[in-house]
Amino acid sequence: MKKLLVLFFCVAGSLVARAQTADEVIDKYFAQTGGKDKWMAIKSMKATGKAKVQGMELPLTMLQKAPNKMKATATFQGMSFIQPCFDGSTGWNTNQMTMKPEKMAAEDSENMKDEAMLEDPFLNYAAKGYKVELQGKETIEGTECHKMKLTRKPTMVDGKAEENVAYYFFSVADNVPIMSRTIAKKGPAKGTPVETYMSDYQEVAGGIFMPFTVTTKTNGKEMMSMVMDKYETNVAIDDAEFAFPKQ
Known part of the structure; x- marks a missing residue:
């Protein structure tokens, strides 16, 4: 009898361990948030909301278009600034001192080719x-x-x-990522942990679920939070939206 019980618990333990594979966690995530087919059908996205930075609340619009075009526009005191934009090959920002557009360094633009991907990184990883x-x-x-x-x-x-690693933390109960952690590679925060918290998942057009609140912390200190009002999927976005402005 004891041998049977030992065998039972060994088999049960083996089944539990086998259930905790990376692919199964990822599959549960996509099943929970609409299904892989719906995610793969997304070719463009527009998100509107507000960004909170250093006590200021700024209207925010984010555009993304497959495979890797993206643009974030914030408004402050009636002026709009881009932070950042990527047209698929070249990245650029608004210089907040001169309020004029400036191209990123070639190295940063090269990195953006992967970072700006519209498709979820876990989809067909x-x-x-x-x-x-x-x-x-x-x-x-x-x-x-x-x-x-x-x-x-x-x-x-x-x-x-350099190795490009991020750690994602998927809620066991809800099957969605609630935080990601990376190490800053450049800038004043270089070498420090950057944590992004995702919450308030809601269904949006296209049948997928997106986090409506995203908060970024560096060394545990909140740097920025975004609260989205609306996501629109497969909207028409002209490629000219991402182009560096003619001087």
Whole structure:
């Protein structure tokens, strides 16, 4: 009898362990948020809402178009500024001192080719050349999560290719990512952890679910939060929206 019980618990434990694979966590995520077919049908997206930065609330519009065009426009005191925009090959921003558009360094534009992808990084991740690894569980702000390591294409830093890794934390109960963690590669925050928290998932046009609140923290300090009012999918967006303005 004891041998049978031992065998039973061994088999049960094996089944539980087998259930906790990276692909199964990812499959549950897409099933929970509309299904892979609906995600793959998204070719463009427009999101409107507000960004809160250093106590200021700024109207925000974000545009994305497959495969990797993107533009974020914020408004402050009646003036609009772009932070950032990518046309598929070249990135640019509005210089907040001169309020004039400036192209990114060639290295930053090259990195944007992968970073600006509209398609969810976990969708067909192997075809993108990415790798995923499930690294057990971790509790994030009281929520038990699956910890997933995502390795994307290398990023260029000062002329050298560096590993491009992010950790995503999928709620065990809800099957959606509630936080991601990376290490800043450039700028004043270089070398410090950057955490992005996602919450308030709601269904949007196209039948997928998106987080309506996104908060970014550096070293535990809140740097910016976005509260979206509306997402629109498969809207017509002219490529000219992403082009660097003619001087």
